[in-house]
Amino acid sequence: MIAVALRNLRHRPGGFIATFLSAFLGAALIMAFAALLDTASGLSAAEGNDSLVTTAMVGGGWCLVIVAFAVTSTLSLAVRQRSEQIALLRRAGATGPQIRRMVVGEALAVALLASAIAVPAGWLLGRVLVSLLKDTGQVVAAVSPGFGGIALALGFGVTLLGSFAAGLATARRILASSSRRERPRLRRLGAVLFLLIGANCAVLTATLMDGKGIDAMQTAGQAGIWASIGLALLAPELLRLVTVVLGPLVRVFGVAGDLAVTGVHSRTRQLASAVMPVLLFTGIATGTVYMQGIEDRAAEGQIQPEYAQDIQTLNYVVVGMITLFVAIMLVNTLVAATTHRRREFAQQRLAGATTGQVLAMVSLEGVLITVTGVLGGLAASMFTILPFGSARADQIWPSESPWAFAIVACSAAVLTAFATIQTTSRTVRGPATTAVRA
């Protein structure tokens, strides 16, 4: 079965690009943050050891959570798209453990390749981080950036382990779904758990951290991220809800709207995997930008503790990285999910749909995805913004202008539209009769 796995990789590399990209980006980010630990070893506190370790822990920690999330979702997307091949293998007599070995083997091979290629990128990113910390004076200029055992061990270790776990989980899901429908209980339980943690952080911010100044950011920032993850796990439910509410509006567009609405109901999970990155992107970006805005306004004319700048840098670095990563994930997921619909699009065209109608349907689906993700993200960001505003500025609703949110929402919409429309128009090129066979 390992041989089949490797052959799959060689013959259908396209199906693994999404998984590869997220593993690659994840490995590079983890290596970059872990390299800070390499740099820190042997440094004294005065030279900036603490700043390095804190940045590594906070930044690396978030990357870890997001990467695990990204790899699992792209991998299961890639595998679910091949459910036909897997069904064929099963019918040809492959046992459950054999399928599992194949899926896990593919995941590990992709992860190994991705981490190996990520080494130079991680090295470079690590240097960028150190020079950022030097620029803001948190690390003395004489420190030379390191990249050694810790970076490599964590980079490879986390990526391989994460992919292994994701592969196992995916295989379990495939094998289970061939006989019965997937049970969303675990996912919902996880969602509730993350939302509770988020709510807890929010309450702590508003109560315990009230009047503690900039320190309230720690818990406030976390509250938003946890809530984003919790809501992202509920993406299928949220998407269905939004579709029910917006359905009548979408159906105004005629048959393309009808197809979009039925599409959401029959392929909720696939489309939900595109909602997740939109939601994470909107939630984390909005939360952090407004939190920093509230902080900047509150800090005007006040004497700041010396680490205020540390935190500001850290905020922007972490948010910048997560945002970039999630944006790439979003495009990645959408491209993978859309490419796989070649056959479906071809069938619609054979039934008489023009490419314009197919594009209209996909665009309407994109609207539903974006609206769900942006509203979910906005809700999640409130876990950060409201308690932090109350703790830092005694003002629950921020006086910052809504423009920053509008920009975040528009970026999400543009990314979604770009990825789906671009991929769809590439996918519907060529005769439909050939495409249905693929």
Place this chain on the structure above:
Amino acid sequence: MTDIVRVEELYKTYEGGVTALDGVTAGFAAGSFTAVMGPSGSGKSTLLQCAAGLDRPTGGRVFIDGTELTATKDTPMTKFRRTRVGFVFQDYNLLPSLTVEQNTVLSLRLAGRRPDRTRVHAVLDRLGLGDRLHELPERLSGGQRQRVAVARALVTEPAVIFADEPTGALDLRSAREVLTLLRSIVHDHGRTVVMVTHDPVAAAYADSVVFLADGRLAGSLRAPTADAVAERLAHLGDRVGGVLA
């Protein structure tokens, strides 16, 4: 009689160099029922797809109802095809997320026409699907799916219906029903049907049979009987076998 479908000097070479059609010229008269037969790989499906405007030939021209399909761009071609041409595919090509009824009216709706529910139900009833309107294709048998595909081709009331092995997956009884239905829409409703089949008995339902071998026309037969068709096919097989060997 006027030809509702006419193909002239049709050539089709697929990427990779396989020549599936090698200069086919043929006409299908309005109100006729024609079977297209020939060995596997002789280009029957390719001929149907090019004639129906689903695929573009490498060379040659296709006319449907006086309009040259090969002269139009993709989108106008699709718009023309979905109201004037019905196609029943060998492997159904139903959309898995749509119900029987939704699949049946899909082409109509894509064309921006409001389906006449009573008529649609009548067609589905006639095909024995009256009680499966809200079922998804995955819960139907192969024969039932094929009948949905036939219903979809019928409800647009096209000038011509192309059917690629429409009875390939059906049991004898359902096959006979589909064939009788196709014949009745030709003889009672004056429509035109072009059907690919491997089965001499199915071909005998048609008014004439056109034989295809190696992408070229290899004769035709009027008022075919199953025996006569089988006999011709056997010789066709000999000849093609000889060429291949």
